[in-house]
Amino acid sequence: MLQWLSDYITHLPSYFIISLIVMTVIALFAIYFGYRVERLSPKDKPSKPITLVLVAIDGINAFIKNYIGKHWTYVAPFALTMGIYVFLSNIMGVIAVESPTQFTAITFSMSITAFFVIQSTGIISQGWRHFLGVFQPLAPLAPLNIVSEFVPIVSMALRLFGNIASGALLLGLLYRVSGWFSIIITPAFHLVFDIGFGTIQTLVIVLLTIIFASMKVKEEDFQ
Amino acid sequence: MFNVLFDVVSNVLSFIPRVLDVIPNEFYARGLGYIGAGIAVFTGFGTGIGQGIAASKAAEAVGRQPEAQSKILVTTLITQAVAETTGIYGLIIAFILTSK
Numbered sequence: 001m002l003q004w005l006s007d008y009i010t011h012l013p014s015y016f017i018i019s020l021i022v023m024t025v026i027a028l029f030a031i032y033f034g035y036r037v038e039r040l041s042p043k044d045k046p047s048k049p050i051t052l053v054l055v056a057i058d059g060i061n062a063f064i065k066n067y068i069g070k071h072w073t074y075v076a077p078f079a080l081t082m083g084i085y086v087f088l089s090n091i092m093g094v095i096a097v098e099s100p101t102q103f104t105a106i107t108f109s110m111s112i113t114a115f116f117v118i119q120s121t122g123i124i125s126q127g128w129r130h131f132l133g134v135f136q137p138l139a140p141l142a143p144l145n146i147v148s149e150f151v152p153i154v155s156m157a158l159r160l161f162g163n164i165a166s167g168a169l170l171l172g173l174l175y176r177v178s179g180w181f182s183i184i185i186t187p188a189f190h191l192v193f194d195i196g197f198g199t200i201q202t203l204v205i206v207l208l209t210i211i212f213a214s215m216k217v218k219e220e221d222f223q
Numbered sequence: 224m225f226n227v228l229f230d231v232v233s234n235v236l237s238f239i240p241r242v243l244d245v246i247p248n249e250f251y252a253r254g255l256g257y258i259g260a261g262i263a264v265f266t267g268f269g270t271g272i273g274q275g276i277a278a279s280k281a282a283e284a285v286g287r288q289p290e291a292q293s294k295i296l297v298t299t300l301i302t303q304a305v306a307e308t309t310g311i312y313g314l315i316i317a318f319i320l321t322s323k
Contacts, residue, residue, distance in 0.1 A: 155308055162311030165318070203297075204304040 019100040022088050026081070067214040071124055075213050078117050082110060083206040090164055090198025093171065094190050102165040104157065111157040114209045115150075122216030130216065152212060156205055163201050167193030253323065260320040266313030274303055 033053050040046055046054070057080070064076045089106070092099040100106045122130035134145040171189055175182050245251075281299040285292050 158315060159304070159308045159311060162308075162315050166311075166314055169318075200300055200304055204301055207301055208305075 013103075015098050015100045015103050015106070018092065018097055019089065019106060022085065022092075022100070026084055026088070064210060067210050068121070068217055071121065071217065074124055075117060075121055075210065078113070079206050079209055082114070082209070083202055086110065086160070086205060087198060087202045090201065091194060093168060093194040099164060099168065099194075101160055102168045104161050107157040107161045108153070110160075110205070111153045114156065114205075114212075115153050118152075118209065118212045118216060119149075121213040125217045126219060133216070152208070156208060160201050160205060163197050164194075167197055256320045256323055260317040263313045263316040263320065267310045270307060270310030274306055277302060277306065 033050065036050055037046075037054065040050070060080055061072065061076055064079065065072045068075055086101060089099050089101045119130075122133070126133075134142045134149070136145070171186065171193060174186055174189060178185050278299065281295055285295050
């Protein structure tokens with residue numbers, strides 16, 4: 001039994017270990033900042049890093065409140081955490097380490113979790129009437145609506161995977177071709193492919209989750 | 224001059240009856256896979272045209288109202304990333320075919 005367990009752990013793929021390290025770093029930051037913010041009394045003047053974190057989280061919460069209304073506390077933590085994790089994972093290529101998001105296992109797990117969050121937002125806001133939403137514009141179109149509920153899983157995962165994996169492939173070929181000159185040529189490519197496309201894809205995946213969740217919220221006053 | 228042209232065309236066309244004489248060896252499947260991967264990336268053709276038209280409309284909108292430039296930039300980035308997905312589907316098929 002112990003032999004089987006140690007065999008399993010030592011044969012885990014490298015991107016899984018890197019993904020766990022990224023998650024540990026994010027968790028430590030969150031626990032530390034949460035502890036400091038909770039111990040703040042209203043009369044203290046907080047230091048600069050804490051003010052930055054407070055301003056950022058307030059801004060993102062206000063943005064999500066604008067879209068979702070009353071039940072924003074069910075979507076905001078997941079959206080922000082997924083955004084930070086995807087951003088940090090996409091940038092791993094700069095440190096000469098494989099980025100976890102260039103493997104479909106990681107991107108499909110993000111996208112399946114987002115699917116559950118979106119459906120739960122619909123159920124929390126509308127109760128059991130959320131499942132009658134597939135008959136909404138016209139009843140005979142129900143199969144089409146059911147399929148179009150499941151398609152965002154595939155499209156969000158493959159969009160993120162395709163962008164980051166093609167950048168990583170291109171950079172691998174470039175390193176092999178240019179040998180010792182790679183110090184001169186490759187920083188520009190890293191800037192465009194890893195950091196540029198990584199940021200854009202993070203924005204896209206977070207915004208798409210928020211917009212899909214906001215389409216399932218019906219009866220509140222705040223749309 | 225026309226003699227040379229006729230010679231070249233007849234030599235090329237004489238390969239057509241010999242296509243069926245191909246005996247598959249162990250590289251046949253991978254070779255056709257590479258050809259298929261090249262055809263699959265052709266989906267970028269329509270994607271490039273569509274995204275170019277959207278980009279031209281965005282540039283026109285900035286020209287009409289320059290103070291809205293940051294909002295138009297954010298909207299453009301997001302809509303282009305969504306429209307690029309179908310082009311990426313072709314790239315993923317090419318990845319799968321070349322790594323078999």
